[in-house]
Amino acid sequence: MESLPTTAKPERRARSKPLYTSKPSIFMAFFSCLAWLYVAGRLWQDAENRKLLASLLQKNASQRSLILSVEEKLQVLGCKDLERRIVEVEMDLTLAKSQGYLKNQLRQSGSSSEPSRKLLAVIGVHTGFGSRLRRNAFRGSWMPKGDALKKLEERGVAIRFVIGRSANRGDTLDRNIDKENQSTKDFLILEGHEEADDELPKKAKFFFITAVQNWDAEFYVKVEDNIDLDLEGLIELLEHRRGQDGTYVGCMKSGDVIAEEGKDWYEPEWWKFGDKKSYFQHASGSLIILSKNLAQYIYINSASLKTYAHDDVSMGSWMIGLQATHIDDNRLCCGSVRQDKVCSVV
Structure with missing residues (x-):
């Protein structure tokens, strides 16, 4: 017995459309990744530096003498140069006193007819x-x-x-x-x-x-x-x-x-x-x-x-x-x- 002819329907297959990604987006993602890595590295480095400085300060504080000498106080206050200047001024005053309260001799401004000798x-x-x-x-x-x-x-x-x-x-x-x-x-x-x-x-x-x-x-x-x-x-x-x-x-x-x-x-x-x-x-x-x-x-x-x-x-x-x-x-x-x-x- 002959079979009846059948009409074959074409098979429909779902086809996905290809995804297209632009090159600028790829570069932006790459640079964002680099920036994140840089910031993370700096934050980690700063944290390590703070730890190191804290340990050094603690060590110096424990070693520093609680009683400062006069010399150390002068250095802390920046008075060493002032002390030197005071000594120089005292020397100048002594010299000025011996010369009539002047460091250098007074200029004689008399006329030429006046005697120049003392x-x-x-x-x-x-x-x-x-x-x-x-x-x-x-x-x-x-x-x-x-x-x-x-x-x-x-x-x-x-x-x-x-x-x-x-x-x-x-x-x-x-x-x-x-x-x-x-x-x-x-x-x-x-x-x-x-x-x-x-x-x-x-x-x-x-x-x-x-x-x-x-x-x-x-x-x-x-x-x-x-x-x-x-x-x-x-x-x-x-x-x-x-x-x-x-x-x-x-x-x-x-x-x-x-x-x-x-x-x-x-x-x-x-x-x-x-x-x-x-x-x-x-x-x-x-x-x-x-x-x-x-x-x-x-x-x-x-x-x-x-x-x-x-x-x-x-x-x-x-x-x-x-x-x-x-x-x-x-x-x-x-x-x-x-x-x-x-x-x-x-």
Whole structure:
């Protein structure tokens, strides 16, 4: 028997589509893997480093002495260099003190006509605009004039009348002084100072500043123009004190501080001198002698030196804080009756 023909259906097979992966994705995955490995390695390395540092710190802490020596403390604080600098500064201060409170010698700024060699003394006779007759009297008595004044400087003593300038610069007062100086050539004119009765302490300061700048001398002497001098006696006194640094010589006195305004010798800052209102010991203003290094101290520190109502009190206050030797010499008490005194009141 014949079989019936059958229709064969085509067999359907499921076919999967091929997967396509782009090259950029592969590279990104590869680099991500590398980055992860790098980060993991660094984290592991940092952890090991921390362990090593912790162990070293613990070991050093156990070995370190609990009590530090002074040397170790200086090293810890970084003060070794500071200690060296302090020693150097102390050496410089010692040198400055031996040279008149300066490390190097002061520059001599005097005119070429002034002597360049070292003098025994510079004597400044403090005068005023109205004292011409008194100056003329001095020039004819104890004070040399003309060629004799130059010969005295050759011996080592320079004498000058000391005066400032008028409040009205260039007026008749200034012109008269300039004219007198052209004739006598015996003035030290303080160009930066205004001449006035209430400015005498500043005038004393300006004198020492200018004298130190112009002359190199063993001593600097301030003299008022109301006294006569035994010049040879003063020179002999100074000769005996050559080489004595830090000497402050004069007729020492104290005296009451006048607190009542309007009275003679009134001191506006009386309250600074204590309840007893008495001045400290200081040289009388008639004649005061300073050694070179003390005069240089005034020159160097002039801007910070306090002045009081009176010039001798002001100078005494400058000397109090220094290593100065106060020498009370009765021969410099101009009002005394001693026979061997070197000055007398006119």
